[in-house]
Amino acid sequence: MAYRRTPKVQERLDALRETILDATVQQLAEHGYSGCSVAAVAERAGVAVGTVYRHFPTKADLVVRVFRQVVSREVEAVRSAATGPADPVARVVAVFETFALRALKAPRLAYALLAEPVDAVIDAERLEFRRVFRDVVAEHVAEGVRAGVLPAQDAAVSAAALVGAAAEVLIGPLTSGGSAEVSELSTFVVRSLGGSDARNA
Numbered sequence: 001m002a003y004r005r006t007p008k009v010q011e012r013l014d015a016l017r018e019t020i021l022d023a024t025v026q027q028l029a030e031h032g033y034s035g036c037s038v039a040a041v042a043e044r045a046g047v048a049v050g051t052v053y054r055h056f057p058t059k060a061d062l063v064v065r066v067f068r069q070v071v072s073r074e075v076e077a078v079r080s081a082a083t084g085p086a087d088p089v090a091r092v093v094a095v096f097e098t099f100a101l102r103a104l105k106a107p108r109l110a111y112a113l114l115a116e117p118v119d120a121v122i123d124a125e126r127l128e129f130r131r132v133f134r135d136v137v138a139e140h141v142a143e144g145v146r147a148g149v150l151p152a153q154d155a156a157v158s159a160a161a162l163v164g165a166a167a168e169v170l171i172g173p174l175t176s177g178g179s180a181e182v183s184e185l186s187t188f189v190v191r192s193l194g195g196s197d198a199r200n201a
Contacts, residue, residue: 029109060119088144111174134159151194
C-alpha cells in the first residue's frame, strides 16, 4: 500500500520548501549565482544540505525554481505598470522603466538572473523570460501601430530587439551601481519604435 502524506505533513514539507527557496533568493541577491552553493543555501535556511537535495536534486534545479518564481513576479509587475497609461507608446515605456527600476533595487539578483554565467538549464529559462517579456511589449507596440501613433513594423521583432537592448543597457548599472544609462532608456525605446520623443526631450 502506497504511503500517503497527511495534510499536516504536506503543509510542513511545503513550508520547508518555501524556506529553502527564500534562502536561495537571499543568497543570490547577496552573492550571485557563483556564490549560491547548496551548502550556503542550507546554512541560511537552517537545514541540512541533504534536506535541500531531497527537495531539489541539483543546484540548477533549485535556481530554476527561484528563477521562475522571481520572473513571474517581474512579469506581473510590468504588466500592471502597462495598464496605467492610455497611450500605447507610454505603456511600452512604462514596461521598461518598471523593469529597470525594479532591477536596480536588487542589482546582484537581477544580474544573476539576466547576465551572469550560469548552467545551460538556467540559460533556457532566461530565454523563456525574454520571450514572455517580448510578448508583453509586442502587444502594446502592435496597438500603437493600429492606433497610428507608431509606424508600421513587426511588433514581435521590435519588442525582441528592445528587450535585448534593455538587458544590455542594464548590465553596466547592475555591476557598477550607477544609473545614468537607465535615464536614457525611455528615450531610446520611443525613438527605436519611431514614436515622437518630445516627452523625453
